[in-house]
Amino acid sequence: MLTLAKIDHLHIKVNDAVKALDWYQRVLGMVPDVRYRHLQDGPHGVLMLTNPSASVRLALSQDEATIVPTGAxxxxxxxxxxxxxxxxxxxxxxxxxxxxxxxxxxxxxxxxxxxxxxxxxxxxxxxxxxxxxxxxxxxxxxxxx
Missing domain, CATH: 3.10.180.10 (2,3-Dihydroxybiphenyl 1,2-Dioxygenase, domain 1)
Incomplete structure (x- = not known):
């Protein structure tokens, strides 16, 4: 039977990556996950953040378009x-x-x-x-x- 093991990460769109990094670090205590540093310069420019226990990962991507938030x-x-x-x-x-x-x-x-x-x-x-x-x-x- 096929099963899903866990949620690996969630994609979050922001329109200012620098402001987002500051907010996510200060408010949620998340820090860049150095294992994914190479993704920052890739075609999608993803900044992978993680909590201290590495149980939560968010993939922040900058999008200049109007952001339409979806489910929480x-x-x-x-x-x-x-x-x-x-x-x-x-x-x-x-x-x-x-x-x-x-x-x-x-x-x-x-x-x-x-x-x-x-x-x-x-x-x-x-x-x-x-x-x-x-x-x-x-x-x-x-x-x-």
Missing amino acids: VAFGVSGHDFLEWLDRLAVERVMSRDGQTIARDSVHDHGFFCSVPFVDPFGNPYEIVSYDHTWLTGKLKLKRA
Whole structure:
């Protein structure tokens, strides 16, 4: 039977690679993956970023055209990490999908998981998700999505 082993990487379009690199490093803690340095100068100019554990990779490509974001990328975390990410996004003044700065009241309660949706400076949609719903419910006042 055919199976998919994992998601290797996700392609993300940006219209300013320098600004994108700064944002992804500062906000999400992602750094260039040196194993893919050769792709930067290739025909597609891809900058491969990874998180410190190399469990997440994003392939940033610069596109001068108007970017039309598609479905959101959701990062799964523990309840404790969810709260830390929530605070990190607030400190960095990251924007929600509706144009508001992320804050503790930005959390969506989905009944069995919690999420906080946000966008990068180019409008690409992301969210941090935790299935530690009961624990988070005890820590936050949540609005049911």
